[in-house]
Amino acid sequence: xxxxxxxxxxxxxxxxxxxxxxxxxxxxxxxxxxxxxxxxxxxxxxxxxxxxxxxxxxxxxxxxxxxxxxxxxxxxxxxxxxxxxxxxxxxxxxxxxxxxxxxxxxxxxxxxxxxxxxxxxxxxxxxxxxxxxxxxxxxxxxxxxxxxxxxxxxx
Numbered sequence: 099x100x101x102x103x104x105x106x107x108x109x110x111x112x113x114x115x116x117x118x119x120x121x122x123x124x125x126x127x128x129x130x131x132x133x134x135x136x137x138x139x140x141x142x143x144x145x146x147x148x149x150x151x152x153x154x155x156x157x158x159x160x161x162x163x164x165x166x167x168x169x170x171x172x173x174x175x176x177x178x179x180x181x182x183x184x185x186x187x188x189x190x191x192x193x194x195x196x197x198x199x200x201x202x203x204x205x206x207x208x209x210x211x212x213x214x215x216x217x218x219x220x221x222x223x224x225x226x227x228x229x230x231x232x233x234x235x236x237x238x239x240x241x242x243x244x245x246x247x248x249x250x251x252x253x
Contacts, residue, residue, distance in 0.1 A: 102226030129162030
């Protein structure tokens with residue numbers, strides 16, 4: 099198993115999460131690729147998007163079908179956030195874009211969860227590489243990330 103995926107697996111176990119990390123032959127880098135590889139809907143993909151306020155990381159975990167409203171996010175956070183470049187994402191999280199997991203980050207981010215994810219019985223999230231994923235529930239995702247649930251969807 100890739101070291102990043104192993105790190106996520108260890109973190110999930112330490113948090114008492116039920117899902118197992120699975121490495122797939124097909125890419126899961128985008129929500130569409132992940133849904134096709136897993137055999138689920140794009141909406142059930144919990145995509146992890148990294149933003150920053152200055153140098154403070156904010157992880158937004160959104161439904162794969164939703165785009166994040168920068169206005170709603172700024173209003174919720176109380177400050178505008180920006181999208182960092184790939185090198186900054188890797189430095190802050192320890193993961194490459196397309197493989198950013200909800201847990202196991204190099205720098206613990208503030209976590210904001212798209213409330214649209216709460217409607218599903220199960221969801222899938224990246225597990226440290228563009229080919230690794232794990233299954234979870236919305237309730238478990240909120241618990242293991244200590245995420246704040248709000249509406250971040252671009253209307």
